[in-house]
Amino acid sequence: MFKKVLFQLHWFFGITAGLVLALMGVTGALYSFQDEILQVINPHAVVSQPGPVLEPGELVARVQAQGLSVSGLYVDTEGGQPTRVFLTPPPGERRGGVRFVDPYTGESLGEPRGLQFFGLMLQLHRFLAMGQSGRQITGACTIALVFFCLSGLYLRWPRKVWSWRAWLTFDWAKKGRAFNWDLHAVVGTWCLPLYLCAALTGLYWSYDWYRSGLESLLSDAPRAAGEERGRRGPPVDGQPMPPVDYANLWQGIQRTAGDTLSAYSLQLPNTAGQPARVFFMLRDAEHSRAFNQMLLDPLTGEAKQVERYTDKSFKARLLASVYALHTGEYFGMPGRILMMVASLLMPLFFITGLLLYLDRRRKKRAALAARQALGGGEGGEPWLVGFASQSGFAEQLAWQTAGQLQAAGMAVEVQPLARIDTAKLSATPRALLVLSTFGDGDAPDSARGVERQWLAATLDLPGLRYAVLGLGDRQYAQFCGFARRVDDWLAGCGAQRLGERIEVDGDDQQALQSWQRQVADLTGAQPLAVQQVPFDGWVLRERRCLNPGSQGQNTWLVGLQPPAGAHWQAGDILEILPRNGAAQVQRWLEEHGLQALQSVVIEPLGHTLGEALAARQLPYSASHLVGLHAQALLEALVPLPSREYSIASLPEDGVLELIVRQQHLANGELGAGSGWLTAYLPVGEQLLARVRRNSGFHAPEDDRPMILIGNGTGLAGLRSLIKARIAVGHSRNWLLFGERNAEHDFYCQDELQAWLHGGQLQRLDLAFSRDQAQRLYVQDSLREAADELRGWIAEGAAVYVCGSLQGMAAGVDQVLREVLGDAVVEGLVEQGRYRRDVY
Numbered sequence: 001m002f003k004k005v006l007f008q009l010h011w012f013f014g015i016t017a018g019l020v021l022a023l024m025g026v027t028g029a030l031y032s033f034q035d036e037i038l039q040v041i042n043p044h045a046v047v048s049q050p051g052p053v054l055e056p057g058e059l060v061a062r063v064q065a066q067g068l069s070v071s072g073l074y075v076d077t078e079g080g081q082p083t084r085v086f087l088t089p090p091p092g093e094r095r096g097g098v099r100f101v102d103p104y105t106g107e108s109l110g111e112p113r114g115l116q117f118f119g120l121m122l123q124l125h126r127f128l129a130m131g132q133s134g135r136q137i138t139g140a141c142t143i144a145l146v147f148f149c150l151s152g153l154y155l156r157w158p159r160k161v162w163s164w165r166a167w168l169t170f171d172w173a174k175k176g177r178a179f180n181w182d183l184h185a186v187v188g189t190w191c192l193p194l195y196l197c198a199a200l201t202g203l204y205w206s207y208d209w210y211r212s213g214l215e216s217l218l219s220d221a222p223r224a225a226g227e228e229r230g231r232r233g234p235p236v237d238g239q240p241m242p243p244v245d246y247a248n249l250w251q252g253i254q255r256t257a258g259d260t261l262s263a264y265s266l267q268l269p270n271t272a273g274q275p276a277r278v279f280f281m282l283r284d285a286e287h288s289r290a291f292n293q294m295l296l297d298p299l300t301g302e303a304k305q306v307e308r309y310t311d312k313s314f315k316a317r318l319l320a321s322v323y324a325l326h327t328g329e330y331f332g333m334p335g336r337i338l339m340m341v342a343s344l345l346m347p348l349f350f351i352t353g354l355l356l357y358l359d360r361r362r363k364k365r366a367a368l369a370a371r372q373a374l375g376g377g378e379g380g381e382p383w384l385v386g387f388a389s390q391s392g393f394a395e396q397l398a399w400q401t402a403g404q405l406q407a408a409g410m411a412v413e414v415q416p417l418a419r420i421d422t423a424k425l426s427a428t429p430r431a432l433l434v435l436s437t438f439g440d441g442d443a444p445d446s447a448r449g450v451e452r453q454w455l456a457a458t459l460d461l462p463g464l465r466y467a468v469l470g471l472g473d474r475q476y477a478q479f480c481g482f483a484r485r486v487d488d489w490l491a492g493c494g495a496q497r498l499g500e501r502i503e504v505d506g507d508d509q510q511a512l513q514s515w516q517r518q519v520a521d522l523t524g525a526q527p528l529a530v531q532q533v534p535f536d537g538w539v540l541r542e543r544r545c546l547n548p549g550s551q552g553q554n555t556w557l558v559g560l561q562p563p564a565g566a567h568w569q570a571g572d573i574l575e576i577l578p579r580n581g582a583a584q585v586q587r588w589l590e591e592h593g594l595q596a597l598q599s600v601v602i603e604p605l606g607h608t609l610g611e612a613l614a615a616r617q618l619p620y621s622a623s624h625l626v627g628l629h630a631q632a633l634l635e636a637l638v639p640l641p642s643r644e645y646s647i648a649s650l651p652e653d654g655v656l657e658l659i660v661r662q663q664h665l666a667n668g669e670l671g672a673g674s675g676w677l678t679a680y681l682p683v684g685e686q687l688l689a690r691v692r693r694n695s696g697f698h699a700p701e702d703d704r705p706m707i708l709i710g711n712g713t714g715l716a717g718l719r720s721l722i723k724a725r726i727a728v729g730h731s732r733n734w735l736l737f738g739e740r741n742a743e744h745d746f747y748c749q750d751e752l753q754a755w756l757h758g759g760q761l762q763r764l765d766l767a768f769s770r771d772q773a774q775r776l777y778v779q780d781s782l783r784e785a786a787d788e789l790r791g792w793i794a795e796g797a798a799v800y801v802c803g804s805l806q807g808m809a810a811g812v813d814q815v816l817r818e819v820l821g822d823a824v825v826e827g828l829v830e831q832g833r834y835r836r837d838v839y
Helices: 003-032 035-039 058-065 115-127 131-155 164-168 176-206 208-218 248-257 314-320 324-327 327-346 346-372 392-405 422-425 445-456 481-492 511-521 581-589 609-613 631-634 673-680 712-727 747-759 778-784 785-796 806-822 822-830
Strands: 072-077 085-087 098-101 261-267 276-283 292-296 303-307 385-387 412-416 430-436 465-471 502-507 536-545 555-561 573-575 598-602 605-608 644-645 654-663 686-692 705-709 733-739 763-768 798-803 832-837
Touching: 003 035, 003 115, 003 131, 003 327, 035 115, 035 778, 058 072, 058 085, 058 098, 058 248, 058 536, 115 131, 131 176, 164 176, 164 324, 176 324, 176 327, 176 346, 208 314, 248 261, 248 276, 248 292, 248 303, 276 445, 292 555, 314 324, 324 327, 327 346, 385 392, 385 445, 392 430, 392 465, 392 511, 412 654, 422 445, 430 481, 430 822, 445 481, 445 822, 445 832, 465 481, 465 511, 502 733, 536 673, 555 673, 573 673, 581 609, 581 673, 605 609, 609 631, 644 673, 644 712, 654 673, 654 712, 705 712, 705 806, 712 798, 712 832, 733 747, 733 778, 747 763, 763 778, 778 785, 778 806, 785 806, 798 806, 806 822, 806 832, 822 832
Parallel strands: 385 412, 385 430, 430 465, 465 502, 705 733, 705 798, 733 763, 798 832
Antiparallel strands: 072 085, 072 261, 085 098, 261 276, 276 292, 292 303, 536 555, 536 686, 555 654, 573 644, 573 686, 598 605
16 A cells, blocks of 8 residues: 555656756756866866966956956866956846956957856756745756655565665666656666665755754754854945955965965955955865865955865765766766766656656546446446356446447446346346356356355346356357356246346357347347457567477467557457468368369458468368369358467567467368468468457556466466566566477577566476476465465455466466465455466
8 A cells, every 4th residue: 555655756846846857857967067068168278388277366366457347256276277257246136247368468258148048048957047035946847856766675675685687787678668767667667776866965055944953963063153164145235345465365274285286265354354265276186175164354465264175074075076976977077977968868768757647647548438338327226247257258248238228228247257146136127237157167267256155046037037158169068058047047036037048159150140230139239249358460570489399299489470459468369361372281281182373252252262262161071072163162161260379479569479389180180270370371471360358367556476377388378467567676486487498499488587576476397397306386386385475365456367278277276275275366366366367
């Protein structure tokens, strides 16, 4: 909870104070190199001469002979730079002009160009050019910068705190949100010490209370009440400048500073009784702002007070160097450059933070719109549309059904079955249930608990009218078993069927159209076509074998170039339309004495038989096809069904990646889906595919711990989830992965180990079954980590399983029940903390 609140405050202040800090950063960076820039744009060459530079009295006299009134000097006694002459400010003004003069001749080098620009930069940096009200704004934003540094550090704190990779490296290959987050977090970590230094010193000029507290904390002796802090007020109107004996003053400077004087800044008194203030630098100074200072009698040159930088304690030297720390000069030229670069980067954090914020807002709006789109039903008895989905297809159909009801003016509520308890069911007058069966007759993971609750209850539901759409796979004996059990139980409780149960094998379009017609009959509206997402063209960009030399089947990383507008989330599924390879079709035609060039028609377009058969299942035995002409032969063959694969990448990666294991048929040929992706489809060519939303396997939105378990190609879905977690800064991830041999079958090894070393993975457990005499599987690794498993679950962890249903998923489920108990596991399922994408 604390972390969530801190995150909300971080982004809220970021999009408010961030723009001001960006302006302060850019203007501060420009102002920090004012002297060097002025020298470049005012190329007044000073030729070094054998003798010393002019004494202050001579310099002042020669400048005043030009009709100018002098209030101060900055002299480089080495003679390498022009002398700066500060002019007496006009009445009512705090600052006068500046002139550059030759330190050897006193000749005026003119008014430097660029002073007005740097004056504006200083005003913007300190006051936003708004006076004292602007000072309050910049002060508050400086405090916000301290908060950003500390809260950002806490929000991205990795488990491997001593791993420099976890703190300072990011992946240049990332794109979109993931790359923006890296820029914001990693570059922010680089700049964090500099920003803290600049903010904590910048507050010295923002708030009197801060300055007083800092001086009390760091100064060697408390400042007396009313004691000057080094700033002079403007001259009093109508009063002449007090007299100064420059010869005595120069002798006092030399006597106090000694032979190693390198530069001095002389501030002349502007009212009677004031001393002359001199800041002076010695050749062996620790840094370019390590000034000493003295107060001299302007007539006798007697030193009234001398403060030497080297005589101060360390903390007092820090106080005297507050400006040098603020600009980085305390650390020499490298420090200045680093502080300037960090200041120029300040807009980067406002921009990337804003982009991340807008991305979150866009995704939240899209999710809210999808759920509120059905909120405008007009009166009448409300309809409850419930769904139980394992892979997302039932959920998709439920929302489409609700859309048809809304189009007929009906009030609609859509809920997952897990949120419909018996009390709600008893109070519901009309319900449409879209129920997927998982495997051989089982309820989807999310509906296992509600099935036990419903079927164990004895209810009287004479007021409920309902219809059921069942989704399943006829290859299983218990086809649509879950939907049938629920339908029979509802009928046994007295509920009235609105129509016969409709069962769908895969994505049988005829059965789905029957459901649409049934819903239309109930509502009186015209049937709506099932709004399937169309297949689109995806280009095969690359494929790479992940396990050359493996004892098992070859496994490939397949990269697809998405079409324009394609989007998906971690956990979603790519559905492809496979095709037979050209050589495979030709061999089948030759075996059955058929000609590939015979013409056939597929939806009014003409094709050759060979082209058309690329999209058909080619049976081993074709005796029932003997004698058929080409068109009849084509119509007798079943189209190749689509294949589904877990997505292994994020849209920000710029490529949709799959991890595909080659499957071989009984005749030795490659399976349709794996063969098309890993062998037959040429690189650079298109395949037809579409993304299917699988909300039941999306990553948690919060930063709860996450345990990811999988084997083989199941790493694909887990990999995308880890990437999504890393992109938003959630590092409490534990991956358990199993395969055959570490030498050949450690997929994405470099990437996983980099995440582990970088702290994005807190733990990585590996189970390679063939690397030892006793077979070791991923469920065995989970059992060995039973104590850690209990601890993570106690901290609110979610468990995500991806991979083979038989063996791995069943074994993991058994271990979870052994370690945690059936009641806890069922509770995790009902809370959405135990999710599976298995096949």
